Amino acid sequence: MSEPYVKNVVEAALLASGRPLTVTELFELFDEFAKPERASIEMALTELAAEYESRGIELREVASGYRIQIRDSIATPVSRLWSERPAKYSRALLETLALIAYRQPITRGEIEDIRGVAVNPNIIRTLLERNWVRVIGHREVPGRPELLATTKDFLDYFGLKTLDALPTLAELKDIESLGVQLDFSSGVALPEAAELQEIMGSDEDEGVPVAVSGSVSG
């Protein structure tokens, strides 16, 4: 069993901080000459999680550490504390966020190519202000567009530990497999092969073609 003092400090710190805390951050709260073992902090976390089992709160590990949150089963009465409905996010914002989350690092131009529509600058600004997204560099192409990626705050907000915890993307079906059955009444027309090759071959990692099309965006 962990020392009661260690467990009490860990619990109090998690409740006082208002943000997730890592084991290292918890460790550093202790006085230099009375530092517990890191293992006893981990033990305290395990014990707290077990104690909360029968309670209205739970210990959750998210991207930037541990936090204590209200248990889902009790969220309805607790949500009555606030009369205002929480903000809804527009589809445009969510689609942009999804593209950044699954395709990071990604430029605004690449987002626009996939969505087939211009991205409202307000959307990127909102995502940056919420600190869900940040600029992590520039793509070394003309114009040096900013590369966008998600942050730990994004994962924390959605209660995720890592990006891998995001829902899996839908499968892409391959039109090529259908090619045999195609029946064109007046024969098959080929698009400029080179052009399509270039367009389709640009994204090997997932086998998903990024719809970058000069003819469309140009």
Next chain:
Amino acid sequence: MSEPYVKNVVEAALLASGRPLTVTELFELFDEFAKPERASIEMALTELAAEYESRGIELREVASGYRIQIRDSIATPVSRLWSERPAKYSRALLETLALIAYRQPITRGEIEDIRGVAVNPNIIRTLLERNWVRVIGHREVPGRPELLATTKDFLDYFGLKTLDALPTLAELKDIESLGVQLDFSSGVALPEAAELQEIMGSDEDEGVPVAVSGSVSG
């Protein structure tokens, strides 16, 4: 005893609200068709207060209702969550500490002779306050200057078992590569026998010119 559900909602609401809540406010959180008695909310509060007795938090009644707060006895470590990252120590302090470690026992004058500049008294005071350095005597020369040496706390802080675990002067020449081999954080001390063998061995293998404090100060 109160119903566990009532107690769980009361606790969760107090922890989620961010402000004190009255019994009436707590009462109103419950679904209209499953409202508990007001008495059972009061009972839940009493039970929570009792449960928190041994913990780092406490239930307090303030002017605008009940709130859960960090117990005073645990406020010091928790407050470190907001302590600013401490400033870095100066180069002069690092050099002074290093000279005391390698040349102990040593006087301030001797440190000044080697460094070629006066030692700010604040540096010595900081090192004494940090309990990394202590005065172990006086050199019996005019002025009887204090002899400074490192402490057990100094060894503990740097994770060293003995002073011998510090690299030798020859090893310092290759300090960049040394850092990789030596796990400084866990402070692995060199095996003592090998160490002494090296010390007692011939001097020829090392030709590092070293300013010896005694003769410099003379």
Next chain:
Amino acid sequence: MSIPDTDAAMSLLPAAEVREIPFAIVDGEHISEPPRDLYIPPQAMQVFLEAFEGPLDLLLYLIRRQNLDILNIPIAEVTRQYLEYIDLMQDMELELAGEYLLMAAMLAEIKSRMLLPKPPSDANGEEEDPRAELVRRLQVYERFKRAAEDIDAIPRLERDVFVAEAELVERKLAPSLPDIALKEMLLAFKDVIQRAAMFATHHVSRERLSVRGRMTDILARLQGDELLEFATLFDVSEGRMGVTVTFVAILELVREGLIDLVQAEIFAPLHVCKAIPHPEWSAANDDATDVTN
């Protein structure tokens, strides 16, 4: 957006598939074109347009609404429907995003390629479907459209998840001290030694840290005024090496004038004590004190 919204907007329109059936029969004549002066409130058209996130979204809607296979789009039909909406919106003099017109051009191009005679196969003998790129774009877009819905469904802070917090009434001052990495200190030492070496004109010797540490230990044991028996400074369990280190440390302490070795008479036990202040030095010290006072 939600589909019901779109449907509501659509119901205000001469929906595309309605065209298959005569729009109306007037004087026995089948009228399949909506009257040009049919009034549709521009706001409704605006709502309709805003319900879509762009041309891909609109196309996807047309395909899904008719349960068409995305891999085998009847391009002529879909193009006709798409263009109808575009025409209608242009008739309404609504400002149409350029992307919608580009898509219209792309659809028309695909349609015409589908109608052209089949050109010779490429080297691989494979035939590329003119719709391939469009299908891929639609699929990729749909994929992220769903991902956005999935992300929206994840329980999130503020809406579904509430963080438990307790008040810290009074923050205690807890100064935290700067950290030093051992390496920092070693680098500092290396520098200072190198610097000192440049000025060193005196003898050069090899420092023995063990001896230095032992010197500190011996001095620490001599804090009081008592005499310590010489032999007690040695720990036989340290072996020959340990004894030698202690001995060298004692010699060094004596050489530096930090300790005195005393012996009452010949062959009597040796004792060690703190060096006794030289009378003159003490006097000098007193003088110095007087001066500063």
